[in-house]
Amino acid sequence: YQIGDDCKPACKDENNNYDVTKEGATLGTMKFYQGSELYIEWHNQHGCGVGHPNLHCQIILQYMSDSDNANLRDGTDQDSAGGDDNDPTEEATAEVARGYHEPFDYYQACIARERNKGLYTADQQIEENGGATSTRQNPNGNGRRRGNQRHGLECPEERDYYPYWHPSPWHDIAILTDEPHTRCDYYRAESQNVKPKGICSDPLYNQADSCTGNGGEWTEVPAFNEPPPDCVGSISSRDNHNGNVRNGHAHYYVWKIPEYLTGRVVLRIRYNISTGDFGIGSLANPKEEGAELTGTRADEFFMDSKFNDPNPGDRRRRTFAGRPAVPIPLAQDPVADWLKLGETSADLSRLLQIQVNTNQYGRTFEDRTHSFMVMERPADVPMSKRIVNYNVRGRRGNIVQVYPSVEYDFIPPELEVEQGTLLHFQWTGSDANNNGNAGNGRAGTDRSNLVQVQSRSETVPLPLEKHTLLFNAAENPGDQAGRKLVDRFAYLDQDGIVTCDPDTNDQNSETNCKQLNGASAYFDGGLVEMKTVGSHHIASTRNNDFTNRSHKASIKVTGISLELYENIALGVGTFCGVVLIIYVACAIHAVRKPGSWLFSRRYRPRILNWVVGKERMARLVEQRRVIVAQQRKEWAKKANAHAVDEEGAEGPAAEVALPEESMTWFQSIKRCFRKCGVGEQQLTTLMYAVLNVLVFLIGFLSNMKGGFHESWAYPIAKAARGQVDVGALASGSAVLQFKLRL
Known part of the structure; x- marks a missing residue:
């Protein structure tokens, strides 16, 4: 071992x-x-995966710690926990050579408790004296008929069904299913991580009404108060194959060990399949009149005792006599003329037997790890x-x-x-x-x-x-x-x-x-x-x-790579920083060049009122008046220079304005913006800003999936690179225009 x-x-x-x-x-x-990440992998024999054509499946990962069983341990031999006899004993349970997971009292309550008789058991003959150890998969119960069927101190009913309706020492980690969109909300809500589970002081009774009606006290055991389990779609795998799935790797799940967990821990994985024979509309379970009783759908998820054979154990390898009033998907190894090749209903020459074991075609498998220790992190x-x-x-x-x-x-x-x-x-x-x-x-x-x-x-x-x-x-x-x-x-x-x-x-x-x-x-x-x-x-x-x-x-x-909130903070901080740099640059330029458009009456309050005192502002305004007056005189001289006669002499006739030249479409656009108070420099700045925004958006959206773990830093960097390229292009264009003007 x-x-x-x-x-x-x-x-x-x-x-x-x-x-x-x-x-x-x-x-x-x-x-x-x-808080560390643990890579868990396994093989499952009968396949799983979203949209699997042959079956429905659930893979459930759970853990138990020494807070659930103070004596949790591995065995050093292969003898069963609790002893090798039909009924476990406390003395045998205490033997350290035997592994010990579920507590002894937990098993005793399981075997004493009435099984859930609302469950689907097909045509299996269930041992009624086995308590909750008797299930469709374990019909003989533990130690009551045909030898000891006990595996340690687990409760077969809890093992075979999820989510379970009574308290369990197992904490949920994750559920992988072929129907995540349909089932995950239900699994999370019903998990004992978040939902209390009830139990009776008299272990015989499994419901609150029967418990209190017979003098017992029904107690709601508090939930574990842990996050609900992760629930995702399973990786696809094929049937009858204990091997790898996609990319050459086994089925796996990365578990981040909870920050609150400490001590000795054991993991288990349960894997359940339900074949397509259970699905409503299948040949074995057609949607007929009366197939839906009291509004309950006859699919594998909701199938209950209403679909059990009324004569359990009586149809093993017998001729199929037709469907009963209550639909039973399949009996044990049924025999019939399925193809309708016989000449009459009494013709038995074309019988075929279907190989069906009704305690296995909906089935749960289980495996457990050796125990391990979870330690507190080092102080640093x-x-x-x-x-x-x-x-x-x-x-x-x-x-x-x-x-x-x-x-x-x-x-x-x-x-x-x-x-x-x-x-x-x-x-x-x-x-x-x-x-x-x-x-x-x-x-x-x-x-x-x-x-x-x-x-x-x-x-x-x-x-x-x-x-x-x-x-x-x-x-x-x-x-x-x-x-x-x-x-x-x-x-x-x-x-x-x-x-x-x-x-x-x-x-x-x-x-x-x-x-x-x-x-x-x-x-x-x-x-x-x-x-x-x-x-x-x-x-x-x-x-x-x-x-x-x-x-x-x-x-x-x-x-x-940064987290989402860090990327958002970085983006917002970068934007604010760029705005601040532009603001400071504009303010410095306006102070040094009071004759510029940045110091105009429109922009002066926005740029300088926060950083320039009133006295200095008054001096700068006076300087601007002088500069503007001088500029107007120079513009007037240039305008008068065009007023000349045909011989080039100046005179009264020369004051007549020359005909206006026809304007290009671009000049027309500039004129429209000028009427709105937007000059040529302002228009250029606006166009450059719009172009940068467009380039940034294109670069960001085009590279959102390209970074490591889809980090936002990558598309931001690529988009910023595009803006740099636009800046270089704009600079080159300005130089070219300057040369053409020369």
């Missing part, structure tokens, strides 16, 4: 057999920080600092020996994080692998290290001076802390555990440190800040026997 080990160097005896009595055996427990790491857990998955062996697990690999695959992110490097392994499993180093052991390589196609580690991941050797060659990190991650502190023998080639020798035999299976590299932007490629030197494995990965570090 493989739980993480932390023996130094290995949990092995002199015959290389696993020794659970060794110090550190089964103690290689993973430890994660509050604020909650706002992002922490990503970086681990090793898989175990020793080739692909056949480890199935459905995988061979060694780093996880998350193809990680991409922002500069400044903290990675928590940590992995565990077991010394209890089969000694015959393929692998390198000491037989039966998992060991992993981390070195940097030039590229994913290479296996030879980079020399220290070329390292960039754990520290930047080129920029900080004297960084002793960084050099020690490189040594730790590669050598795993072996020289502090054993006396390494560089000359030995014995693959099973503890002193063969070349093969990492002197290290523990558990390694905690601590928090490492990602400082160097770029792609960093890593490998394990031990697990790269390329006949069947390649323990490599890449970590890409990008520039810092």
Whole structure:
């Protein structure tokens, strides 16, 4: 039974057999920080995904902590929690070798409580003495008929149905479904994270009315007071395939461990399918007269006891006698002339049997993790600092020996994080692998290290001076802390555990440190800040026997991306800053050039009243009057210079104005603006501003999806670049006009 080990160097005896009595055996427990991101992945056998053609599905991720069961623990053997007898006992439950998740009292209440008889059970014969341990999937109950069906101390009714109607120790993390738009609001509202659940003081009764009517007290157990679970559409996967989905990766979910969670924790994943045979309108469940009873739709989500066979257990492999008054989607292995090929109804020559097990064609699967610890963050790491857990998955062996697990690999695959992110490097392994499993180093052991390589196609580690991941050797060659990190991650502190023998080639020798035999299976590299932007490629030197494995990965570090509110603040701040700069520039120009249009009667109050005192303003106004009067005299001289006779002599006849020249369309536009008080300079400024706004909007909208994680900084930067290009174009145009005028 493989739980993480932390023996130094290995949990092995002199015959290389696993020794659970060794110090550190089964103690290689993973430890994660509050608020850190944990990559969870799994395979589900029967497919899922939005719009799946064959089925409906729900994948539910939940956790339990030692605040729900103070004695929460892993088992060190495969014996069932509570004992191996039909009914669990407190004495057997207390045995530390047995795993322990749900509390003992929780199971006792489950088996004593009347099952929910409003549930759909098809034609299954349900054991009525099993309480809530008797379900369509578990019709015999636990320990009442046909041997012990108990799995630890879980409650089968709670396991098979979600959301559950009584209190449960399991907290909801996320729901992945094929119908997110239809079901998610319901799931979030019914989650025990936000909704109280009722229970009777007399465990026999499962409803408030029957409880109080029989002298019991109905209690609403408060909700966990946690955020409602995340609910999203599931990634699509095909049926009957314990393998990867899109992009070559397994099903996964990134869980941000709650900031309020601490202590020992265990995860479970429940996966439910309902085949399309349940859907209303299907051949097995057509929408007929009477198919909808009391307004209840006959689809898989609302199907209840009204659709049960009135004679359960009596139709196994029998000839299908036709649909009863109340529609039953399918019976157990039904037989009929489905194609209507027989000449008469009594003709049995064209019977076909459909392979249907009614306790499985709507079915829930479950898997659980080993327990792990959630720790408070170090005092110098604020909650706002992002922490990503970086681990090793898989175990020793080739692909056949480890199935459905995988061979060694780093996880998350193809990680991409922002500069400044903290990675928590940590992995565990077991010394209890089969000694015959393929692998390198000491037989039966998992060991992993981390070195940097030039590229994913290479296996030879980079020399220290070329390292960039754990520290930047080129920029900080004297960084002793960084050099020690490189040594730790590669050598795993072996020289502090054993006396390494560089000359030995014995693959099973503890002193063969070349093969990492002197290290523990558990390694905690601590928090490492990602400082160097770029792609960093890593490998394990031990697990790269390329006949069947390649323990490599890449970590890409990008520039810092901002949150939405930070991008908004940056945009608003930039705009205000530009406006302020323009204002100051205009004010300075107006003060230095009181004859300019910026000092005119229209703009003077807007630009200068806030920054220029009254006395100085009066002096500047007087200067402007003098300048304007002088300008008018010069304009009059220029106008009179045109008044000449045909011989060029000046005289009274010369005062007659020359005919006006015809105006171009552009001059007409300028004249219209001039009548509105907008001069040529003002019009140019206005056109330039409008052009910049248009260019900015085009650049911003065209690049909204182009940035890292769709950050707003990218479209803002691209739009600003477009404005710079417009500015350069405008400057070039002005220079060209100046040359043409010359």
